[in-house]
Amino acid sequence: MQDSDILPYRPADIEPGWQKSWLDSGMYEIDNDDPRETRYVLSMYPYPSGPAHIGHVRNYTFGDLLVRYHTMHGRGVLSPIGFDSFGLPAENAAIKHGEHPRPFTDARIEELSASLRSIGAVYDWRRVVKSHDPDYIKWSQWIFLRFYEAGLAYRAYAPVNWCPGCKTVLANEQVVDGLCERSDDVVEKRNLDQWFYKITDYAQELLDDLDDLDWPARVKTMQRNWIGRSEGAEFGLPVANPDGTPNTDAAPLQVFTTRPDTGFGMTFAVMAPEHDRVDEFTTAEQQADVDAFRVSVKALSEIDRMSTEGEITKRGVFTGGSVINPFTGKAIPVFLADYVLTTYGTGAIMAVPGQDQRDWDFAKAYDLDIVRTVEPTEGFDGEAFTGDGPAINSEWLNGLGVTEAKAKTMDWLVEQGLGEATIKFRLRDWLLGRQRFWGAPLPMVKCEACGFVPVPDDQLPILLPDDVEFRPSGESPLTYHEGFLNTTCPKCGGPAQRETDTMDTFVDSSWYFLRMADAFNDEAPFSHEALEKFLPVDQYIGGVEHAILHLMYARFFMKALADLEIAPKTLREPMRRLFTQGMVRMGGGKMSKSKGNTVAPEAIVAAHGADALRLAILQVKPPAEDVDWEDFQLDGCERFLHRVWRLAIPGTDLFTDVRSGAPDAADNDIAKATHVLIERITNEYERWAYNNAVAGFMEFTNTVYKYVQTPEGPHAETLHFAVDTMLKLMAPAVPHITAELWRHRHGDDAPQIHLERWPIADPEMLIVSEVTMIVQVNGKVRDRIEVPAEISDADAEALALASAEAQGYLTGAPKKVIVRAPKLVNIVA
RNA sequence: GUCGGAGUGGUGGAAUUGGCAGACACGCUAGCUUGAGGGGCUAGUGCUCGAAAGGGCGUGGGGGUUCAAGUCCCCCCUCCGACACCA
Numbered sequence: 001m002q003d004s005d006i007l008p009y010r011p012a013d014i015e016p017g018w019q020k021s022w023l024d025s026g027m028y029e030i031d032n033d034d035p036r037e038t039r040y041v042l043s044m045y046p047y048p049s050g051p052a053h054i055g056h057v058r059n060y061t062f063g064d065l066l067v068r069y070h071t072m073h074g075r076g077v078l079s080p081i082g083f084d085s086f087g088l089p090a091e092n093a094a095i096k097h098g099e100h101p102r103p104f105t106d107a108r109i110e111e112l113s114a115s116l117r118s119i120g121a122v123y124d125w126r127r128v129v130k131s132h133d134p135d136y137i138k139w140s141q142w143i144f145l146r147f148y149e150a151g152l153a154y155r156a157y158a159p160v161n162w163c164p165g166c167k168t169v170l171a172n173e174q175v176v177d178g179l180c181e182r183s184d185d186v187v188e189k190r191n192l193d194q195w196f197y198k199i200t201d202y203a204q205e206l207l208d209d210l211d212d213l214d215w216p217a218r219v220k221t222m223q224r225n226w227i228g229r230s231e232g233a234e235f236g237l238p239v240a241n242p243d244g245t246p247n248t249d250a251a252p253l254q255v256f257t258t259r260p261d262t263g264f265g266m267t268f269a270v271m272a273p274e275h276d277r278v279d280e281f282t283t284a285e286q287q288a289d290v291d292a293f294r295v296s297v298k299a300l301s302e303i304d305r306m307s308t309e310g311e312i313t314k315r316g317v318f319t320g321g322s323v324i325n326p327f328t329g330k331a332i333p334v335f336l337a338d339y340v341l342t343t344y345g346t347g348a349i350m351a352v353p354g355q356d357q358r359d360w361d362f363a364k365a366y367d368l369d370i371v372r373t374v375e376p377t378e379g380f381d382g383e384a385f386t387g388d389g390p391a392i393n394s395e396w397l398n399g400l401g402v403t404e405a406k407a408k409t410m411d412w413l414v415e416q417g418l419g420e421a422t423i424k425f426r427l428r429d430w431l432l433g434r435q436r437f438w439g440a441p442l443p444m445v446k447c448e449a450c451g452f453v454p455v456p457d458d459q460l461p462i463l464l465p466d467d468v469e470f471r472p473s474g475e476s477p478l479t480y481h482e483g484f485l486n487t488t489c490p491k492c493g494g495p496a497q498r499e500t501d502t503m504d505t506f507v508d509s510s511w512y513f514l515r516m517a518d519a520f521n522d523e524a525p526f527s528h529e530a531l532e533k534f535l536p537v538d539q540y541i542g543g544v545e546h547a548i549l550h551l552m553y554a555r556f557f558m559k560a561l562a563d564l565e566i567a568p569k570t571l572r573e574p575m576r577r578l579f580t581q582g583m584v585r586m587g588g589g590k591m592s593k594s595k596g597n598t599v600a601p602e603a604i605v606a607a608h609g610a611d612a613l614r615l616a617i618l619q620v621k622p623p624a625e626d627v628d629w630e631d632f633q634l635d636g637c638e639r640f641l642h643r644v645w646r647l648a649i650p651g652t653d654l655f656t657d658v659r660s661g662a663p664d665a666a667d668n669d670i671a672k673a674t675h676v677l678i679e680r681i682t683n684e685y686e687r688w689a690y691n692n693a694v695a696g697f698m699e700f701t702n703t704v705y706k707y708v709q710t711p712e713g714p715h716a717e718t719l720h721f722a723v724d725t726m727l728k729l730m731a732p733a734v735p736h737i738t739a740e741l742w743r744h745r746h747g748d749d750a751p752q753i754h755l756e757r758w759p760i761a762d763p764e765m766l767i768v769s770e771v772t773m774i775v776q777v778n779g780k781v782r783d784r785i786e787v788p789a790e791i792s793d794a795d796a797e798a799l800a801l802a803s804a805e806a807q808g809y810l811t812g813a814p815k816k817v818i819v820r821a822p823k824l825v826n827i828v829a
Numbered sequence: 830g831u832c833g834g835a836g837u838g839g840u841g842g843a844a845u846u847g848g849c850a851g852a853c854a855c856g857c858u859a860g861c862u863u864g865a866g867g868g869g870c871u872a873g874u875g876c877u878c879g880a881a882a883g884g885g886c887g888u889g890g891g892g893g894u895u896c897a898a899g900u901c902c903c904c905c906c907u908c909c910g911a912c913a914c915c916a
Binding site: 217218221222224225226228230232255256257258259270337338339340341343344345346348349350351352356357358359424425426544545547548619620621622625626627628630631632633635636637639640642643646683687689691692694695696697698699702705709772774776778779781784815816817818820823824826827828 | 830831832833834835840841842843845848849852853854855867868869870871896897909910911912914915916
């Protein structure tokens, strides 16, 4: 191809200009009364940790491609961006430098915004939501107060992570391998008074509604497991006197089981060490042992628990007390064991060693009876048998399978007045208070006389003070800031103190996408109209690390807001479709700032251009998979863009050495290939097969290169249609080079390529008249024959049998011929 | 341990419905661009036997269903991820 002095492709010369024009023209801004059909495309708003790293870039490239793709379809795309700007790293930096987190955070947001713009990502920047914005804080607090009024926010005691060094509660994420992330102190469990959101009210709905979401199956599975619904029976074990007779004065010990059918095999009962009735069962002679055990469990740090990974040592102690197995009428001993948790079920279990491995291990360790109640399958050589089989040693259940036995037992428990069928969830209420500074203050006031009193709406927002001093200890400055702390009770007017807990940052991320739909509203967090127009999010994009917490909390918020009629009543799910992209690894490990193995996009953009980086991201792997930075093919992608440039830039021989007049057969093939490309790329984009789309561009480019080098030369209209169409199809992926080439090809006055309509393939041009038919003998390919696409089965068979190639492998008459015209004929010899 | 996902050339990957395995790219090899080049163009490139023509083998391993299996079924191995004593 000619190398005359055409305008060279220099990304650095063209990219900043286009980025500025997209920003200045407001072409990706959308108003709430926009008449177009809408799409809401959202990438999870990032934590602003400074300039973007390559993982961000991957995420935002996918989102940007979709925004541009839908825009070219004539849709009004809501493409907002925001920043999850509260949280620990900024606070830690503040403690370290003795500086307020706000300027630090604002600077990081500026850096991140600049990197997003430098890769050509387009947003409606007017709608930016920042968690630490006073306006956003106000509405987060306002929503908390509505939840509080509705009983969805409450205060209760809960075991929490306590760092003795920092004298503060830690979020689970702040506990790393049992140590405080900041001070490396061993974290303890403490029971403290805490704020909760009552997400468990929605456990069943959160589970049920998963069915209708267009989300990755694994995310749905993870959420189902996290919610952890189990059906079973809750019933009472009568307390036994020392002589084994029932003590009718004491309330029965409540237990929960999913296997009520195994009741006859219950040979002991186990309570959690923290169970509040432990003392009642403990006899004088066992008191010392029980106390010692409880102390040891309490002292059991996260570290000790981790160290038992793999083989679990069963630790427990006998209380001296006993209960009656209501099935057999016999007294059985009551133990404490650390494998029974207060936080699940009733905090006490009936132990059936024959049918539960943990109970089996415990029974072996403490030399307790084991009674099988389900006949193990033939040849079973394990210990506890958890499978199905006929009941044994179970009187009136004998012979029944597990399902029938469960049902019969359930009826019996109800009849006897012992208990009932129940459903338990693993899901816990959401502990939302954090003893940290850099978060939205909980809008509550503590009054000696009135208790906790909500801050009235007209006093919102409660903002963080500016004049704070960060002590190296890590305690929240709110706890010793007199100006913030002291206030008057909104109810009685007496002296009172503000709540110093701030909200978990997951509260901020639970509704930011709603605010983005109505970011300018100063009457309410959002209007029903705005949500009805834009919500649910049509495509949400983010990392799978948020599969459980963020996405569960956001779903809970949506349902609660709808029930409180803050949001439209029928809007019960926030994200219609979810895509979880894989992460970018480096040196086989996760890329993270703390490891120092991040790749800054700035250097890549400077060296290869934003388009080459975007193309490399799309090309390297299917978006859902993890990718190693080492596998990126930046050079190859950049080379390809140069190739496209040379093909499309005016001034080459291609613009002069072209044929006019009627197209010939070869030209028609190119025209057809162009229509096939439209069909292919549209399909690849729709199904997130961006790597295949890039392959499609490359194949087509190769085809066109061959075409222009034929002796006849290219046909003017055919060539220009092919190139223009490919540029349009590539525009969402590589927006700068396509915009620039379009401008050169169509002039400065023509609308830019991103305002062009998405091409539609002509069905006539997609019709294939001739195909290659495969002729197989015994499943092996022996010949290929060009045949008309509409060939009949009989003709295909005749052609295949006549094939000399195939005949060479046939000794006699074929046993069987399978015909799949026009693609394949298989002759079975 | 439980639940998910994955294993295809030297490398990243493709194969949407059971129907040509390896598209596209990286890398490598050769030729051309009368020279150099981290440039451009063209051709070749799964393994193996063979001088060639041509043959055989081939999608982690083993078995099965089928005219036909990367794709479906059973067993096993390895890697990755999530939850991890949830009664």
